[in-house]
Amino acid sequence: MTARLTPLVLSALTVGAWGLVLGVLSGRAELVVVVLPLLFGLLRIGGTGASRGWSLARVLSAPRVFEGERVTVTVTVSAGHRVPLLELFEPLPPTLRLVSGHNRGLFTLRPGRSVEWRYEVECVRRGRVNLGTVHARLWDRAGLEAAETSVRLPGQLSVYPRPLPLRRLPGPRRMQAFVGNYVAPSLGEGLEPGDIRAFVPGDRVRHVNWRASLRFGQLFVTQYHQERNADVVLMLDTLAEAGAAPDTTLDASIRAAAALATGYLARKDRVGLLEYCGPFRWVRPSSGRAHHERLFEALLRADVMFSYVTQEVALVPRRVLPPQALVVAISPLIDPRFEKALVDLAGRGFDLVVLSPSPIVLARRATRPSARADLACRLWALERRARADALERLGITIVDWDPAEPLEAALSGSSASRRRGAVR
Amino acid sequence: MRRLAAVLSVVLVGYPLLVVSSTAVLALGAAALSLCALGILVAPPVLVGGMVLALGEYTLALWLADGPPRLAGAALLGVVLVLLLETADFGRRAHRATIGPGLFAAQLRSWAVVAALTGMGAWAAGAGASVASAAVRLPWAPAIAAAGVAVTLVAVALALSVRRLPPRD
Numbered sequence: 001m002t003a004r005l006t007p008l009v010l011s012a013l014t015v016g017a018w019g020l021v022l023g024v025l026s027g028r029a030e031l032v033v034v035v036l037p038l039l040f041g042l043l044r045i046g047g048t049g050a051s052r053g054w055s056l057a058r059v060l061s062a063p064r065v066f067e068g069e070r071v072t073v074t075v076t077v078s079a080g081h082r083v084p085l086l087e088l089f090e091p092l093p094p095t096l097r098l099v100s101g102h103n104r105g106l107f108t109l110r111p112g113r114s115v116e117w118r119y120e121v122e123c124v125r126r127g128r129v130n131l132g133t134v135h136a137r138l139w140d141r142a143g144l145e146a147a148e149t150s151v152r153l154p155g156q157l158s159v160y161p162r163p164l165p166l167r168r169l170p171g172p173r174r175m176q177a178f179v180g181n182y183v184a185p186s187l188g189e190g191l192e193p194g195d196i197r198a199f200v201p202g203d204r205v206r207h208v209n210w211r212a213s214l215r216f217g218q219l220f221v222t223q224y225h226q227e228r229n230a231d232v233v234l235m236l237d238t239l240a241e242a243g244a245a246p247d248t249t250l251d252a253s254i255r256a257a258a259a260l261a262t263g264y265l266a267r268k269d270r271v272g273l274l275e276y277c278g279p280f281r282w283v284r285p286s287s288g289r290a291h292h293e294r295l296f297e298a299l300l301r302a303d304v305m306f307s308y309v310t311q312e313v314a315l316v317p318r319r320v321l322p323p324q325a326l327v328v329a330i331s332p333l334i335d336p337r338f339e340k341a342l343v344d345l346a347g348r349g350f351d352l353v354v355l356s357p358s359p360i361v362l363a364r365r366a367t368r369p370s371a372r373a374d375l376a377c378r379l380w381a382l383e384r385r386a387r388a389d390a391l392e393r394l395g396i397t398i399v400d401w402d403p404a405e406p407l408e409a410a411l412s413g414s415s416a417s418r419r420r421g422a423v424r
Numbered sequence: 425m426r427r428l429a430a431v432l433s434v435v436l437v438g439y440p441l442l443v444v445s446s447t448a449v450l451a452l453g454a455a456a457l458s459l460c461a462l463g464i465l466v467a468p469p470v471l472v473g474g475m476v477l478a479l480g481e482y483t484l485a486l487w488l489a490d491g492p493p494r495l496a497g498a499a500l501l502g503v504v505l506v507l508l509l510e511t512a513d514f515g516r517r518a519h520r521a522t523i524g525p526g527l528f529a530a531q532l533r534s535w536a537v538v539a540a541l542t543g544m545g546a547w548a549a550g551a552g553a554s555v556a557s558a559a560v561r562l563p564w565a566p567a568i569a570a571a572g573v574a575v576t577l578v579a580v581a582l583a584l585s586v587r588r589l590p591p592r593d
């Protein structure tokens with residue numbers, strides 16, 4: 001830690017020199033006396049020990065939070081020696097917003113004493129945030145000299161995407177072999193009554209349908225639909241984004257993915273994640289709470305990265321993209337490479353739903369309103385509609401979602417169209 | 425802390441008006457006060473400009489009054505200069521910052537000690553110089569004073585630039 005003189009010394013010298021010059025020019029002794037305290041004050045330079053006799057410790061109120069939640073940062077400053085004036089500054093990353101207190105503090109400490117400094121931040125955007133370095137400046141009491149240093153402290157904060165409220169989810173058309181919450185067309189053990197057939201030896205007595213048996217004079221049993229789960233693969237488009245952080249199309253997509261993952265896992269489905277950023281990155285479908293955390297960790301890392309590499313869907317292993325899976329693709333449909341991947345998936349017979357957060361609303365919010373911007377947005381909307389129609393002609397369900405509106409409302413419209421599609 | 429600096433700048437600008445009340449001094453004082461206020465709020469160099477102007481106002485007041493030397497008042501004004509510089513600087517640092525317990529009290533104690541010591545030192549030096557000047561009559565007094573000022577300033581500048589602070593860590 002090296003001490004240096006501050007601009008205050010230059011200020012004092014300037015005023016002092018001017019006073020002396022005026023004194024000589026006017027021949028008045030008072031002007032010399034006026035500047036003497038300034039010059040005497042400069043004698044304090046080097047008088048204070050700027051040694052590193054202090055230490056810092058930082059504690060976060062929660063190491064893992066969701067977007068929009070608040071975290072209290074507590075920094076404890078302890079002193080071994082006397083500290084005349086210690087200035088601490090913690091630069092905040094753009095994903096955090098100060099809501100109470102200050103991220104800069106000034107302290108004085110006696111030997112053996114400690115001081116707690118608290119401030120509260122709001123996590124505005126998902127991501128792994130490292131509060132990391134605290135910049136410290138040790139001043140003398142007068143502010144004539146200062147020594148600077150930086151202290152690295154552990155302060156890792158994981159900000160998970162905020163799941164949007166969601167009750168209805170796009171239902172899968174095909175089920176898997178494991179027990180779940182969907183009523184399967186196949187008959188077997190279950191709760192939902194299906195067909196009635198004549199009793200055969202080996203049938204359980206509690207399945208006997210007494211009303212039908214009495215009416216026809218012979219024994220009939222009720223059959224039940226099996227309750228099965230499904231494989232759901234969330235396919236996230238990280239090729240491009242539109243809008244300004246923290247409300248880009250990718251942010252909206254990730255919030256939707258978090259909500260869908262939470263919803264499907266709550267229904268005992270196996271959920272996987274496929275991130276398409278040119279090459280593929282994936283999390284294999286699975287279920288359970290540990291897998292929920294695994295998915296959220298993957299969503300935390302998801303970001304737009306430019307890549308010249310473009311992989312084909314055929315390269316994704318079957319374990320990651322099971323043939324019977326419902327694929328929910330979340331994309332603003334900006335990059336044609338993603339549309340090509342969608343066409344490829346539809347061609348391979350996957351049950352496919354495309355949830356498309358509208359980039360137009362978000363881009364418009366980020367730009368200055370003008371007649372040109374209005375016209376551009378209208379043209380963009382037309383082009384987008386044409387692209388969506390082309391995909392719908394291939395049998396792909398497109399759910400257009402304005403991120404300012406609830407996701408639930410957008411998805412409820414899709415359920416009806418998928419049912420109609422199923423009837424056809 | 426900015427309020428304290430504002431009060432000190434009012435004292436700095438108001439004292440010359442006590443020496444002599446004239447329109448010219450008042451005009452210079454008003455300009456100095458506005459610069460000081462702006463400097464306290466915005467940037468230290470502007471404050472230094474205001475202080476320079478206030479010294480000009482004081483010089484004008486002394487020149488217009490043309491009375492015997494007022495050393496005690498001058499020492500007091502010098503202390504105000506020191507405190508104004510330091511409080512404005514501290515106020516700038518403390519703006520939008522969490523202030524630790526006991527910091528203001530410690531800072532005020534430090535300023536009180538500095539004010540007492542530098543004020544008494546300046547007054548004693550002034551009084552000593554008055555006594556010496558009554559006893560010794562130097563020829564070419566203005567030239568000697570100018571040389572003394574130049575030597576003082578060069579010495580201070582050299583002392584500050586040559587001073588090698590030991591590396592601390």
